Amino acid sequence: MDNALSASAAAAPVMITPVDAQPNFVQRLNGLPLRSKLTMGAGLLALAGAVLAITLWSSQGDYRPLFTGLADKDGGAVIGQLSAMQVPYKHEAGGTILVPAGQVYELRMKLAAQGLPKGGTGNAVGFELMDKSSIGQTQFNERLNFQRALEGELTRTITAMSDVADARVHLAMPQQNGFFREQQKPSASVMLTLRGGRTLDRSQVAGIVHLVSSSVPELNPKAVSVLDQTGALLSQTGADPATGLDGQQLQYKQQIEAGYNKRIFELLEPVVGRENLRATVTADVDFSQTEATAEEYRPNQGPNTQAAVRSNQSNESTNGNAAPPTGVPGAATNQPPVPATAPVNGASAPLQAAQGGAGNTSNRREQVTNYELDKTVRVTRGAVGNVKRLNAAIVVNHRSVTDAKGKTTNQPVPAEEITRLTDLVKEAMGFNADRGDSVKVISAPFVVDKVEPTDVPFYKQPWLIDIARSAIVPLAFVAIALIAVFGMIRPAIKAAAPLPPQDKPETVDEVVDDTELLPGPDGMPKLEAPVHSEKLERARALARDNPVAVANIMRDWMSGEAA
Numbered sequence: 001m002d003n004a005l006s007a008s009a010a011a012a013p014v015m016i017t018p019v020d021a022q023p024n025f026v027q028r029l030n031g032l033p034l035r036s037k038l039t040m041g042a043g044l045l046a047l048a049g050a051v052l053a054i055t056l057w058s059s060q061g062d063y064r065p066l067f068t069g070l071a072d073k074d075g076g077a078v079i080g081q082l083s084a085m086q087v088p089y090k091h092e093a094g095g096t097i098l099v100p101a102g103q104v105y106e107l108r109m110k111l112a113a114q115g116l117p118k119g120g121t122g123n124a125v126g127f128e129l130m131d132k133s134s135i136g137q138t139q140f141n142e143r144l145n146f147q148r149a150l151e152g153e154l155t156r157t158i159t160a161m162s163d164v165a166d167a168r169v170h171l172a173m174p175q176q177n178g179f180f181r182e183q184q185k186p187s188a189s190v191m192l193t194l195r196g197g198r199t200l201d202r203s204q205v206a207g208i209v210h211l212v213s214s215s216v217p218e219l220n221p222k223a224v225s226v227l228d229q230t231g232a233l234l235s236q237t238g239a240d241p242a243t244g245l246d247g248q249q250l251q252y253k254q255q256i257e258a259g260y261n262k263r264i265f266e267l268l269e270p271v272v273g274r275e276n277l278r279a280t281v282t283a284d285v286d287f288s289q290t291e292a293t294a295e296e297y298r299p300n301q302g303p304n305t306q307a308a309v310r311s312n313q314s315n316e317s318t319n320g321n322a323a324p325p326t327g328v329p330g331a332a333t334n335q336p337p338v339p340a341t342a343p344v345n346g347a348s349a350p351l352q353a354a355q356g357g358a359g360n361t362s363n364r365r366e367q368v369t370n371y372e373l374d375k376t377v378r379v380t381r382g383a384v385g386n387v388k389r390l391n392a393a394i395v396v397n398h399r400s401v402t403d404a405k406g407k408t409t410n411q412p413v414p415a416e417e418i419t420r421l422t423d424l425v426k427e428a429m430g431f432n433a434d435r436g437d438s439v440k441v442i443s444a445p446f447v448v449d450k451v452e453p454t455d456v457p458f459y460k461q462p463w464l465i466d467i468a469r470s471a472i473v474p475l476a477f478v479a480i481a482l483i484a485v486f487g488m489i490r491p492a493i494k495a496a497a498p499l500p501p502q503d504k505p506e507t508v509d510e511v512v513d514d515t516e517l518l519p520g521p522d523g524m525p526k527l528e529a530p531v532h533s534e535k536l537e538r539a540r541a542l543a544r545d546n547p548v549a550v551a552n553i554m555r556d557w558m559s560g561e562a563a
Helices: 002-011 025-030 034-060 072-084 101-113 119-123 127-131 139-159 202-215 247-272 415-429 462-496 508-512 534-545 547-559
Strands: 063-067 090-092 096-100 164-172 187-194 224-227 277-286 291-298 309-320 361-371 374-381 386-396 399-402 408-411 438-443
Touching (some): 063 072, 072 096, 072 101, 139 202, 187 202, 247 386
Parallel strands (some): 187 224, 386 438
Antiparallel strands (some): 090 096, 277 386, 291 374, 399 408
16 A cells, blocks of 8 residues: 555656735725626715714704794894804794704803894884984974883883783873863773793783883773783773673682682592592672662650750840820920829829820740751661572482492492581581572482593504604614615625635645645745546545545654554
């Protein structure tokens, strides 16, 4: 066997050829077909575009609203200022401007310092309009400028409220003349533009009305109308045509009913349980205003009552005719009469002078006495807002009763307990049968609507939809990049890569047909084995059939031992 191998090795020609130079990567790419080159170039461009898009999208960050609902004029001013400050922004429909989330509050402060946005009051002028006066200004122009300035000041004051975005004030101030009866009273109208989702309560509307009426002389608060941006009248000055009550009276009535409802719920809910009680209270409130005046007179009567003299009048008169003269004419007649004397002892009296005769005399006396009489004056004013009648209706749910077997049934509340609940409600309401109050408590089963849960598929969940919407852009870019890499670039690179050496079993073929360079300083090239040799073929067959024997022979050759 050894002789045969030796003879085969001696007979096989040994040829030593130089190793061909391996082509580099660029040469291998140049050797690819045109289609592969175009595919690889398109893949590189798609990859670069996807990477650039992802970089730009991630660098934008989170944008938050800086201002919403801006007018076109204010929006243009804000955008111009942001451009001057070199701040990135986005403009959306509805007057919304978006800026990076980290700069929202800082930009708001900077823009506010510059008076942006001006809002609806940007064109409102105040009393500074009066500083601009011309020489040829007429009295009408002065009055008009004063009215404009007053409207502007009121607009500024009203828009200072947090819920008001814009306002317009219209004043009707007629020119006064010298005739008091012909003077017209001023009036005012206020148009409000409220912020999104904001409303004004009754006290705020009343405050605006009082503000305007107090700013204009002789302006009655009832002559001030306040409207919102939808055209709804906010200042209700008249009565409601449906109920005959104005806004304040209706609110007072509702407050009374709500108070009685609250009392009933606080009293009965601990007894019957939560969600087992329904109550409604209707109050009949008297808002009529009445005033009565009465006077009563009566004499001072009674056993111990002394009449009080109010006035006393006395009148006395005397009427009489003079008597004719009598007696002896002469000097004695001209003498005054002497007192009469009575005769003594029957002697005759001396001659008397002439005396006047007796005349006719009448006397009249009148006396009037007025006494004080009792006077009672009563002025009665009826109270406004008195409760005339209360009506209460209460429904109590049936009770769930579980028997000994564990079966649950609904049973009405016993009549005795209904009576006790009625008494409690009457005490809580201040029940008064004289004014016609009524309380009705019944027990009835509550009908509960069965709400069947709707199974929303997983892919229709809101949170999943939000995540998908926010991640669809980066995922699309990543998908494009992966397609470009694995579908276009990788096949071209793989086609241009050198073929790896094939693994072969350790046989004589590997020793003879080894493609590696022989060890040595100069790197000797491989030796080509003979292509056709009968002995070589038999050696190869022997090596395949009996590899152990061939391995032993090769070991003996290398060690220099004789077989």
